[in-house]
Amino acid sequence: MGGVKQEKDYVFHRDFTKSYPLITHGEGVYLYDSQGKRYLDASSGAVAANLGHGVGEIAEAMAQQAMKAGFVHTLRFETEVLQELAREIGELAPPTLNRVYFTSGGSEANESAIKLARQYHADRGQPGKHIAIGRWQSYHGNTMASLSAGGDIKRRKMYTPMLNHARHIYSPYCKRCPYGKTAETCQKDNTLACADDLERLIRELGPENISCFICEPIVGSQQGAGVPPEGYLRRIREICDRYEVVMIVDEVMTGFGRTGTNFAIEHFGVEPDILTFGKGVSGGYAPLAGMVVSDKLVDSLIQYGNGRFVHGYTFSGHPVSVAAGLAAVRYYREKRVRENGAQQGDYLFLRLQELQSRHAMMGEVRGKGLLLGVELLLDQEKDLHFPPGLDMAERLNQAAMERGAVFYPGTGTVDGILGNHLLVAPPLTISRAEVDELVQILDEAVTMWE
Numbered sequence: 001m002g003g004v005k006q007e008k009d010y011v012f013h014r015d016f017t018k019s020y021p022l023i024t025h026g027e028g029v030y031l032y033d034s035q036g037k038r039y040l041d042a043s044s045g046a047v048a049a050n051l052g053h054g055v056g057e058i059a060e061a062m063a064q065q066a067m068k069a070g071f072v073h074t075l076r077f078e079t080e081v082l083q084e085l086a087r088e089i090g091e092l093a094p095p096t097l098n099r100v101y102f103t104s105g106g107s108e109a110n111e112s113a114i115k116l117a118r119q120y121h122a123d124r125g126q127p128g129k130h131i132a133i134g135r136w137q138s139y140h141g142n143t144m145a146s147l148s149a150g151g152d153i154k155r156r157k158m159y160t161p162m163l164n165h166a167r168h169i170y171s172p173y174c175k176r177c178p179y180g181k182t183a184e185t186c187q188k189d190n191t192l193a194c195a196d197d198l199e200r201l202i203r204e205l206g207p208e209n210i211s212c213f214i215c216e217p218i219v220g221s222q223q224g225a226g227v228p229p230e231g232y233l234r235r236i237r238e239i240c241d242r243y244e245v246v247m248i249v250d251e252v253m254t255g256f257g258r259t260g261t262n263f264a265i266e267h268f269g270v271e272p273d274i275l276t277f278g279k280g281v282s283g284g285y286a287p288l289a290g291m292v293v294s295d296k297l298v299d300s301l302i303q304y305g306n307g308r309f310v311h312g313y314t315f316s317g318h319p320v321s322v323a324a325g326l327a328a329v330r331y332y333r334e335k336r337v338r339e340n341g342a343q344q345g346d347y348l349f350l351r352l353q354e355l356q357s358r359h360a361m362m363g364e365v366r367g368k369g370l371l372l373g374v375e376l377l378l379d380q381e382k383d384l385h386f387p388p389g390l391d392m393a394e395r396l397n398q399a400a401m402e403r404g405a406v407f408y409p410g411t412g413t414v415d416g417i418l419g420n421h422l423l424v425a426p427p428l429t430i431s432r433a434e435v436d437e438l439v440q441i442l443d444e445a446v447t448m449w450e
C-alpha cells in the first residue's frame, strides 16, 4: 500500500512486516500520501489531531517561539507561554485542580502522577503507601509505572517480569459484567460491584500500602469508548477518600473537548486529585502532555516536601511544545471546536446506530461526543465475539484504508470479556458532510467483510 522504496531503509518501523504510506501533507480532516491518495483521518491519528491538519495559527506560534528561544530549562527558568498555558488549563480543569505540570507525552504524565501520589504520602509520614491500583481494560502508557498500572494485556505480556506490583480491578462493562451483575440487579440491590471491588482490594492489601487509584473516565483504546454506569466514579471518589488513596483520572485521550465537555470527568460530577492530559492539548502539533494537580497535593508538597517534586524531564514545559498548546487551546475556544465536536458527535452516534441496524457484524455503539466505539461481532444475534487472534478490527480498518478512511482498531483482550472494536474519533472540527463520508466508507468496508 503506497510504501516508498528506498535504497536503504534506516527507519525502525513500528511493525517491520508492514509498509506504510508516505504522508506528504494534511488538510482539515484529510491526510494525503505520496501517491496522491486521500485518507479521512477518522481517528485523529491516535486520537490526537483533534483540530485537524494544517492549522496555520499553531504552526506560526511554534515558529515564533522557536525563533525567540528554542529550549529553556524549567529547572532554572520560566517562559511566558508556559505561564499562559498553565493558566488556561488550570481554568478549564475542575475548580480544585489548579497547578499544571508539563511532560512530553501521556505515558510520562501518568508516570509523573503515580510518582507524585507516592511522594504525597511519603512526605506526610506514610512511606508504606506505594501501591497503585489500576484496572483491566485500561491503558495508561508504555513507560514502566504506567504500563504496570494499566491493564492492556497484549502490551504487558512481554514485560511481565519487569512490571511493578501495581494491582487491578475490572473496569465496569454492564453489557458483559465481569462481576456477573446487570445494570438492573445493581440498581435493585443498590450496589456497584465494579466500584466496590476497589474497596475490597484496598482492604485486602491494607490501606496503609495503597497510594493511588488510576482510571480513564471513559475507556479509550481498551474498551472502545466504554462509559461507566451512573454513580460509578462518585463511588470510587468516596472509597478513595475513605482510605486516603489519591484519585488519578487519565484524560490523555478524553481531554480537550473529545467527549463533548472540556474534560470527560465533568459528565460524572467528580473531582479527582490529579487529572492527566495529553494528545489533544496541542491538537497533536507538538509532543505535549501533563497533569493538573489539586490544591491539596500542592499544599502538602510545599508544607511537607520542601516544595520540590522529586522528579523531572529535560523537555518538561518545552517552549515550542507549550507554544503549540497555547495556540491550540485558544483555537479550541475561539472556533468553538468543542461545541462542534459535541454536535457532530451526536449526529455520528445516530448514523452509526443506523449502520448497526443493517450490519450483523456491528454490535454495541457507545461513547460520548466524538469518542465513539463500535463493537464488532461474529454474530450480532447470538452476541458472539470473533475468535481471538482473528484481528477483525485490524482487517476492517485495512478495508477502510483502501477506501480512503483510517480508524483506530481495538483487537480485544484475551480475557474473553472484550472482543474487537473500532474507535471512531475524527477531528472535532469535522463537518456534517465529512461525517456522512466517514459513515459511507465504513459501510462499504463492513459490507466487504460480511
Ligand code: PLP
Pocket (backbone or CB within 6 Å): 046, 104, 105, 106, 107, 108, 110, 139, 140, 141, 142, 216, 220, 221, 250, 251, 252, 253, 278, 279, 289
Ligand atoms: N493514557 C491514555 C488513556 C492513552 O490513550 C494513551 C495513549 O494512547 C496514553 C495514556 C499514553 O500516551 P502517550 O502515547 O502519549 O505516551
